[in-house]
Amino acid sequence: MTAVTExxxxxxxxxxxxxxxxxxxxxxPYWLLLPGMLWLVVFFALPMxxxxxxxxxxxxxxxxxxxxxxxxxYWDALSEYWPQFxxxxxxxxxxxxxxxxxxxxxxxxxxxxxxxxRNLIMILVIAPFFTSFLIRTLAWKTILADGxxxxxxxxxxxxxxxxxxxxxxxxxxxLATPLAVVCGLTYNFLPxxxxxxxxxxxxxxxxxxxxxxxxxxxxxxxxxxxxxxxxMPGVVSGTLLTxxxxxxxxxxxxxxxxxxxxxxxxxxxxxxLRILDYPTAAALSFILMAAILLMVTIxxxxxxxxxxx
Amino acid sequence: xEQYEPDRLAPAQVAAIRRSFRNGRASFTxxxxxxxxxxxxxxxxxxxALSACGIPAAGKTQGGTxxxxxxxxxxxxxxxxxxxxIDVDSSGKHHPTLETFARRTGIQVKxxxxxxxxxxxxxxxxxxxxxxxxxGRDLIVLTDWLAARLIRLGWVQKLDPANLPQAFANLxxxxxxxDWDPGRAYSYPWQGVxxxxxxxxxxxxxIEVKSVSDLLDNPKLKGRVSFLSEMRDTMGMTVLDxxxxxxxxxxxxxxxxxxxxxxxxxxxxxxxxxxNDYTSDLAKGDIAACVAxxxxxxxxxxxxxxxxxxxxxxxxxxSTDNMLIPNKARHKAxxxxxxxxxxxxxxxxxxxxxxxxxxxxDGAKEELAKIDKASAxxxxxxxxxxxxxxxxxxxxxxxxxxxAYEEKFAKLTGA
Numbered sequence: 001m002t003a004v005t006e007x008x009x010x011x012x013x014x015x016x017x018x019x020x021x022x023x024x025x026x027x028x029p030y031w032l033l034l035p036g037m038l039w040l041v042v043f044f045a046l047p048m049x050x051x052x053x054x055x056x057x058x059x060x061x062x063x064x065x066x067x068x069x070x071x072x073x074y075w076d077a078l079s080e081y082w083p084q085f086x087x088x089x090x091x092x093x094x095x096x097x098x099x100x101x102x103x104x105x106x107x108x109x110x111x112x113x114x115x116x117x118r119n120l121i122m123i124l125v126i127a128p129f130f131t132s133f134l135i136r137t138l139a140w141k142t143i144l145a146d147g148x149x150x151x152x153x154x155x156x157x158x159x160x161x162x163x164x165x166x167x168x169x170x171x172x173x174x175l176a177t178p179l180a181v182v183c184g185l186t187y188n189f190l191p192x193x194x195x196x197x198x199x200x201x202x203x204x205x206x207x208x209x210x211x212x213x214x215x216x217x218x219x220x221x222x223x224x225x226x227x228x229x230x231x232m233p234g235v236v237s238g239t240l241l242t243x244x245x246x247x248x249x250x251x252x253x254x255x256x257x258x259x260x261x262x263x264x265x266x267x268x269x270x271x272x273l274r275i276l277d278y279p280t281a282a283a284l285s286f287i288l289m290a291a292i293l294l295m296v297t298i299x300x301x302x303x304x305x306x307x308x309x
Numbered sequence: 310x311e312q313y314e315p316d317r318l319a320p321a322q323v324a325a326i327r328r329s330f331r332n333g334r335a336s337f338t339x340x341x342x343x344x345x346x347x348x349x350x351x352x353x354x355x356x357x358a359l360s361a362c363g364i365p366a367a368g369k370t371q372g373g374t375x376x377x378x379x380x381x382x383x384x385x386x387x388x389x390x391x392x393x394x395i396d397v398d399s400s401g402k403h404h405p406t407l408e409t410f411a412r413r414t415g416i417q418v419k420x421x422x423x424x425x426x427x428x429x430x431x432x433x434x435x436x437x438x439x440x441x442x443x444x445g446r447d448l449i450v451l452t453d454w455l456a457a458r459l460i461r462l463g464w465v466q467k468l469d470p471a472n473l474p475q476a477f478a479n480l481x482x483x484x485x486x487x488d489w490d491p492g493r494a495y496s497y498p499w500q501g502v503x504x505x506x507x508x509x510x511x512x513x514x515x516i517e518v519k520s521v522s523d524l525l526d527n528p529k530l531k532g533r534v535s536f537l538s539e540m541r542d543t544m545g546m547t548v549l550d551x552x553x554x555x556x557x558x559x560x561x562x563x564x565x566x567x568x569x570x571x572x573x574x575x576x577x578x579x580x581x582x583x584x585n586d587y588t589s590d591l592a593k594g595d596i597a598a599c600v601a602x603x604x605x606x607x608x609x610x611x612x613x614x615x616x617x618x619x620x621x622x623x624x625x626x627x628s629t630d631n632m633l634i635p636n637k638a639r640h641k642a643x644x645x646x647x648x649x650x651x652x653x654x655x656x657x658x659x660x661x662x663x664x665x666x667x668x669x670x671d672g673a674k675e676e677l678a679k680i681d682k683a684s685a686x687x688x689x690x691x692x693x694x695x696x697x698x699x700x701x702x703x704x705x706x707x708x709x710x711x712x713a714y715e716e717k718f719a720k721l722t723g724a
Contacts, residue, residue: 062462062708084724138586146595171532175595176580258581259574262723270724273428274540275715 055282077283081267088263092246095185099193099242107197137255140184144174176258184252192241200234380642384416388448392422396663410650416643427455438464443637447644450499456631457489457705465495465633472645476652479671489705497648498629501667503603504542505625511615512594520621521550525573533597538582540718541703545626555703582722603689607665624699
């Protein structure tokens with residue numbers, strides 16, 4: 001979290017008798033802040049107030065909705081949909097860990113080993129994201145198709161027996177199972193992991209590696225004691241950028257999942273658009289927001305990188 | 310390896326998937342909430358703001374439903390419809406029927422494909438209609454249940470029968486008296502939608518599928534069956550299969566059907582509840598059999614010869630997408646002329662030849678036979694007499710029933 005520091009007012013001119021420009025100068029920073037503040041009010045504060053209000057209303061479309069301070073909605077929503085909350089956190093966490101495991105080596109490769117291929121690999125990482133989120137997710141339906149080569153190979157290697165036992169897949173298929181949803185989440189948010197990792201790895205001074213070698217550190221020790229700690233800001237921001245949107249995502253669960261993989265985003269969407277229960281949908285959104293805020297705060301405290309993110 | 314090539318999705322399929330898919334990433338909530346909040350929340354701050362909000366009761370539109378009709382002065386009509394739901398010429402840019410209409414009447418149709426999903430579109434126009442404002446649209450196309458809701462809320466205008474002579478004369482008998490708009494005072498069908506059972510011959514490999522019971526009970530189909538995420542389609546077909554009439558469904562019938570489906574979900578029989586995205590799964594054979602929409606099947610069959618359909622003995626479900634004129638529309642008379650125009654059998658045939666949904670217009674079959682013989686013989690486009698006899702529709706639900714049924718169905722589908 002960055003601390004907001006106010007820009008210092010410009011230095012007052014020393015020559016006497018020129019007061020008007022000085023006064024105008026003092027106000028300049030506030031005028032410059034105005035568009036940003038307006039943006040925040042219109043696109044953040046107002047919707048938040050509106051949603052908070054909705055969450056404590058009661059009524060129906062035909063009778064209208066009135067604020068009755070009905071806080072029980074929160075309790076009802078939580079006790080009804082806690083499994084979906086838990087599932088969202090678990091899927092998002094699994095996807096984040098997978099992204100880190102896949103993304104770190106790749107970011108490392110791009111930053112230190114890619115040489116003249118660096119730009120090409122970066123483009124390859126980003127290029128798929130020029131197409132629609134929806135189309136990319138649908139592509140996974142083909143990749144993981146029941147009779148396809150991926151599922152065939154997994155079956156031949158008896159991997160699916162293990163995942164079936166773990167409850168990640170069902171029968172001889174991957175689609176419409178938790179594994180498919182986590183795969184989709186991992187794929188869709190991978191660049192959000194790779195890009196921050198790459199920027200913080202790329203900034204590391206190569207001479208530090210030489211120094212570590214000079215001090216008889218083996219490559220692994222160098223990585224553990226030098227590279228990884230220095231890349232922590234990238235790890236933290238990468239995990240946050242992956243976890244937060246993944247926890248609220250509903251597209252992957254909708255297209256790649258089944259009835260037992262619905263995430264909290266699906267519930268909110270159904271409540272809002274289908275059942276038209278706006279208070280419950282608003283309450284669920286606030287609970288999700290609070291839960292994520294809490295988890296992120298704890299995570300940042302634990303990782304001790306407040307000043308680096 | 311050929312069969313594993315990534316799908317080349319036709320634009321129609323992409324549009325269909327989008328359509329099935331409410332909204333791209335929650336963009337709607339923020340936009341419409343903002344608009345809705347602008348009135349209430351702007352002026353107040355702090356906690357007081359919370360109670361100042363609230364959403365006014367529907368139906369109390371200020372200053373009546375109609376606006377001054379500018380039809381005579383402004384020769385336009387703003388028509389909002391679903392993607393891929395009108396005829397297109399080979400260049401893909403012109404709509405021949407709309408151009409004929411413009412030539413004949415001098416009225417230009419501003420055609421917009423901005424309805425991707427009933428629920429989403431309702432969210433989009435709700436703030437304006439609730440506030441008694443013009444939505445900027447003169448004609449919109451919505452599925453039965455949403456059309457029923459708008460009529461119930463008093464958000465659409467009564468049509469003037471004097472402007473609709475052909476529509477009145479040519480509307481097919483089976484669509485004349487829906488319980489939510491008897492006598493078609495507010496709405497006229499654009500196209501009819503059929504819900505049937507579809508299957509992939511290759512994937513079934515000799516397994517017989519003739520009814521919803523086969524889908525739910527045959528252990529050989531475990532995990533290879535899908536149902537639609539539209540509550541009325543899935544529940545209607547299941548209720549029919551249990552020997553009840555969806556047009557008279559009671560809470561008990563509904564609960565019994567939910568329990569029956571729940572059992573199938575619990576034992577892993579049902580793979581997913583889907584929007585239009587079942588089409589690619591069915592073509593690939595990942596889904597062996599499913600509840601499906603007739604229009605999709607006609608389009609699928611042209612590419613995948615293995616896909617076929619069956620009308621269960623218990624019957625099939627029919628619904629319509631309906632043209633409606635929202636409150637405060639500026640060009641009501643023009644919109645009515647356009648509705649009437651599409652009830653001319655020749656225009657209806659031209660439309661059906663392209664979109665492959667059921668035509669609600671009597672006499673369209675003869676005209677269609679002149680353009681495209683195969684389509685005219687396809688019961689999914691022009692239903693046969695036997696088929697019409699087996700058609701059923703889901704009854705209109707009240708506000709409270711709708712919420713309760715949707716909630717139960719949402720639980721069934723996982724959320």
